[in-house]
Amino acid sequence: MAYTVTSSERLRPSGAEYETKALLYLMNFRNDSNDIYFFVVDFFNDLTGMDKMGTKLWDMQSKGAKTTSPKAIGKELVTLFKNFRSEMKFSYFLLFMGGVSNTVRLNNTINIFDISNIKPEAINKIKEGLLEESKEKTYIDHHSITDEEINTFLGKVQFIIDDKKPSEYVKSIVNVHPRIIPNEDTLNAIFNEIRDQQSSKKNIGVVENITIETSSEALDFCHHLTSSEIKLLVLGRIINRNPFDKGLPISFMSTLNRAPEEKRRSVLEDCQIALSRALFNKNRADDFWSLFENIYSIISSNPHDNLNMILSKLDNEFVNRSDFDAISLKYFISIVKDGIQ
Incomplete structure (x- = not known):
């Protein structure tokens, strides 16, 4: 089983905030958040959660646009689709977005949903956008794509709409203990520190075209943060020192x-x-x-x-x-x- 890194990205300041929100969503807002230990940055995708042994993967693409159209959603799914088609096994495929247009959801009050909450006509546009983007990418053999494969993939994708301020994502780490929650300025400062640490991982060596045999090998290239590092950062901010x-x-x-x-x-x-x-x-x-x-x-x-x-x-x-x-x-x-x- 081999996986070759393609289209790794350098830091895009406009998207950095959403990549950090996506990380903290993985860390704190899922039923399986406690299973995620590593957050691999710009290797498999914008962000990939990984369990402690590096064998289970939560693959995530993040986009900050506020009114993403169905066709644009399809285009944004292309790196998730690439990984779905790869020999590497990914357990979850997640698209984290700043928002979507009113033409996407059946129920606009649901911010975490799968394809069952997407309008039929929007699904067709998503497929259209995904196919168009696949033809643009050299790392996807678009000639071999089938409708059945796309349908199977879309059935596995979870869509997450961002509905929180940066401070709320940080607050969730200690949310059950209100007396130790820092003020808004400190929460935002912590968020920015996490963002900067996450962004810095993109500059640690060139990983484009690297081939690995197992998912845990991605950790060898130090493109990751851990939940422990983030908790330590939060604790250090609260007590004004690194413990x-x-x-x-x-x-x-x-x-x-x-x-x-x-x-x-x-x-x-x-x-x-x-x-x-x-x-x-x-x-x-x-x-x-x-x-x-x-x-x-x-x-x-x-x-x-x-x-x-x-x-x-x-x-x-x-x-x-x-x-x-x-x-x-x-x-x-x-x-x-x-x-x-």
Whole structure:
């Protein structure tokens, strides 16, 4: 099974926002979002979600036009169609759009839909646009395309209409914990940081005409972000520091200094490992943010409390569901305390 990269794109500023919205949609707004770990940029398509082992693929094309016509939709589907016809197996085909014309949907209130919500006459125009665009692309053998193949492909496509501000896409990462949601300016700044990191992946080496045998090989070229990186960015913005920056948190010094000198390095490393495990454990994501919210609220209300006093005030339900032990939890409390004070 071979796959050759064709028509990879350089950064298009006008489309960068929608590519980031598409990423955060994959990360937070699907029933299967927890299965997506990697976000591969400008390799298979504008964006391709991938599970942790790199074997399951959510292929996504994003376009920012607000009133896309049926024929234009067909043209925009061409890279998804290319991947549908390839030897590589893609599990999902997704078209993320800024909007569509009134001639597209049967029910204009539904923003996530499949072909069953598209008017029959619009479907014909979509097919027409797809065929026209396929003839323009050298990477598709348009002579071998059949109606049956197009119908099968269109039956697998999911259409997503963007209906949120950039800040709302970021807010969804910690949406169940309103007390730690940053203000609008900070949310927008986080969105822009994610956008810039995503766009920068397009400039890491030339991947055009590269051939791979397995989907996970795409990760070798470093054209990807991970959900862990994005969560870390959000946490760092909330507490005004990267929790994994080198250097000892000042609030943790008195605790660490009680350990024998020869043990301090291993104690600190154990704390950092526990924090990494807690932050990046997808199965306990809500538990982590609940505990963080609890810590954040207590520190905000009791700014002069030391680590032991803060620890004693934490909700045991959140503590017991976390990946921390007593020492590593004090370490995390100290990072939050030093960051927000």
